[in-house]
Amino acid sequence: MSSSPIGIFDSGVGGTSIWKEIHHLLPYESTIYLADSVNAPYGPKGADKIIELSVKNTELLLQKGCKLIVVACNTATTNAIDFLRTNYNVPFIGIEPAIKPAALHTKNKAVGILATHGTLTSALFSKTSGLFTKDIHVIEQVGNGIVELIESGKLHSEEMKTLLSEYLKPMMEANIDYLVLGCTHYPYLMPLLVDLLPSHVKIIDSGEAVARQTKAILEQHELLNTEMAKPKLQFFTNGNVEVMSSLLGQKYQVDYLKF
């Protein structure tokens, strides 16, 4: 039904960066967001476990009546979206690292990508990357520890700055002019990254593209909400409510839910 909510899930709070883009583009759509923080990070887990967790989140969103599901997690998309699309009869929107625009626009022919182990080792990522980066130096970096720090409320910590400096060093040495953020937690690092990187480096993520794709698929299925009324915005976490509230902004209510 077109008035039903859009369901969104991530391994934790990171996907709220995608929720913000979706809500900005589609302000009349009701949404239900699930942060599976108790199981974060998904990145180091094997594909079978990531599929199992994605199924659990999907089934809960479907029980809550969602008309479309956004997998607001690169790791879950690259490992589980094919399984979800095959097994559930609802449209799914996924998110993948924006390697294509970076590869098309880099002048230095050098692009950095920061993502999880699960994303960088996935078949879907190697396929996309292989298609667009033949003559480009791609510096891949696993963001070990970043998601854990964000999930524990240490976004602006010294530990985070130290980790990021270490991860960006080889990229700066290779003179990258694009940095691709391949994890939905990472847009929250933007102020830190801007401080650490030279000003000519462009930092890109896929958030806006996901919002546009969500709109296009809703239109295609005639599922766009036609009522211009105040939407119902629900946020659930099985982890720390305060951490999520501080990232999202205090005007939104976050509830604890065991799932």
Ligand SMILES: N[C@@H](CCC(=O)O)C(=O)O
């Ligand atoms: N939100 C993350 C998941 C990170 C993790 O749980 O390791 C992503 O987009 O990949």
